[in-house]
Amino acid sequence: MFKRLYIFLLYVIQDNTKITFLFLLYVIQDNTKINFLFLISKFFYFQCVTIKYIHEKPYFCKNSYLNSKMNEKTIIIDIGNSFVKIKNNEDINFIYLDDLVIDKIKNSVDLANINSAIISSVNTDMECVLVDFLASNKITVKLADTLLRSQKFIDFSNIQGMGNDRKLGLIGALSFYKPPIITIDCGTAITINILSKDSICLGGAIMCGVGTQTRALSEYASGLPAIKINKANYGIINGTEDAINTGLISAVRGGITDFLYNIFYKEKLENTNVAFTGGYSDLVFKLCVKKLNKINTNSKKINKIEQRKNLVFLGLEKLIGIM
Numbered sequence: 001m002f003k004r005l006y007i008f009l010l011y012v013i014q015d016n017t018k019i020t021f022l023f024l025l026y027v028i029q030d031n032t033k034i035n036f037l038f039l040i041s042k043f044f045y046f047q048c049v050t051i052k053y054i055h056e057k058p059y060f061c062k063n064s065y066l067n068s069k070m071n072e073k074t075i076i077i078d079i080g081n082s083f084v085k086i087k088n089n090e091d092i093n094f095i096y097l098d099d100l101v102i103d104k105i106k107n108s109v110d111l112a113n114i115n116s117a118i119i120s121s122v123n124t125d126m127e128c129v130l131v132d133f134l135a136s137n138k139i140t141v142k143l144a145d146t147l148l149r150s151q152k153f154i155d156f157s158n159i160q161g162m163g164n165d166r167k168l169g170l171i172g173a174l175s176f177y178k179p180p181i182i183t184i185d186c187g188t189a190i191t192i193n194i195l196s197k198d199s200i201c202l203g204g205a206i207m208c209g210v211g212t213q214t215r216a217l218s219e220y221a222s223g224l225p226a227i228k229i230n231k232a233n234y235g236i237i238n239g240t241e242d243a244i245n246t247g248l249i250s251a252v253r254g255g256i257t258d259f260l261y262n263i264f265y266k267e268k269l270e271n272t273n274v275a276f277t278g279g280y281s282d283l284v285f286k287l288c289v290k291k292l293n294k295i296n297t298n299s300k301k302i303n304k305i306e307q308r309k310n311l312v313f314l315g316l317e318k319l320i321g322i323m
Contacts, residue, residue: 074320075114078312079121079130080165081188082211083279087313088114094279097126102133111137118316120144120164144168147319155200162201166193168315169277170201175314177273177304182263183311184256184288186280188212192259194267202267207255210280213248231286253287257295264301271303277311 076087084095086109093108095101105111117134119141121127131141144164148156153171156162169183170193181195188209194202208216210229218226227241229248237243263269274292276285285307296302 073114074116074118075109076313076316077117077119077121077130078165078316079119079123079126081123084126084130085310085313087310092310092313097123101126102129105130105133111139114139116140116142118142118144118147118320120168120312120316122163122165144316144319147316151319153199153318154195155198159201159203162193162203163191165312166191166204167201168319169193169311170195170315171318172277172311172314172316173273173275173308175318176306176308177275180269180272182260182269182272182274184274184276184278184281184284185311186210186276186278186284190252190256190278190280190284192256194263194269196267196269205259210248210252210283213251214244217244229283231283249287252284253291256284256288257291260292261295264295264299269301272301273303274305275308275311276306277308281307281309 078085078087080097082097084097084101084105086093086095086105088109095104095108115138117139119127119130121130121144127143134141148164148167151171153174154167156167165185166183169185169191170181173181173183173195179195179199180197182204183191183193183195185191185193186209188211190207190209191204192206193204196202214226214229217224224244225241227244229245231249237246260274264272276288289305292302292305296305
């Protein structure tokens with residue numbers, strides 16, 4: 001019944017430990033498929049897989065166990081201007097940047113169980129501090145710069161000086177949408193990032209974030225208080241705080257929607273997917289979605305308008321191949 005018997009011995013280095021895979025393969029009589037059973041000696045794990053048999057040389061299917069991607073002891077870190085965000089498995093910790101940030105990281109993440117970290121950063125000073133800290137704990141660090149140079153998802157060749165967070169957000173959005181895509185990352189700054197239908201990055205815009213605008217008014221305008229924007233209090237109101245609220249809402253919503261309206265026609269974008277992300281995306285999405293839907297009623301330029309949190313993390317995960 002058996003056409004041929006194959007025995008393969010393969011060594012794989014994982015976490016500096018040599019793992020032996022023993023493959024026992026046999027061929028079904030019609031010579032079109034082979035079934036194989038392999039034993040991983042380290043874990044005593046069995047699994048059966050079916051693969052094709054071509055010219056008497058087997059090759060692995062896409063869902064082979066050997067294509068497993070990322071070690072479970074890796075954390076993903078996104079260093080912003082205001083926060084360090086750390087993803088450990090499915091848990092995400094938001095740590096405010098101040099003089100106690102390293103102590104906060106020690107208290108929030110069990111570093112004894114971590115052996116590697118992937119870092120994206122827009123804050124060079126904090127990146128240096130954190131890389132040194134991780135290295136002192138014998139944690140291997142890989143930076144997003146390295147991963148982005150070798151990625152093939154998006155063509156950034158015509159763009160100069162674009163932050164890694166903006167690039168990773170677009171790559172992360174590819175997990176949900178087909179191009180064209182516009183991401184609106186609402187953090188310390190609001191960035192608008194545009195991907196053409198041919199997966200070419202067209203650039204975008206940067207404006208002050210919601211929190212940045214409120215702090216700027218209170219710090220540089222004597223007598224004006226720092227406020228928390230309230231979408232409900234919008235309109236012509238006599239009180240100072242409500243007047244600031246109305247002005248900031250108008251600036252944020254008008255800046256985003258006016259820019260997008262012009263881009264839809266200038267770049268001739270059709271069926272565009274628009275994704276809001278970032279720490280202030282709950283608020284900014286609610287501020288903009290109604291006006292964007294109104295624009296779309298007349299132009300039919302937009303396919304979807306959605307809020308998608310943590311696109312930077314998703315972009316890093318896509319680059320290291322676990323999405």
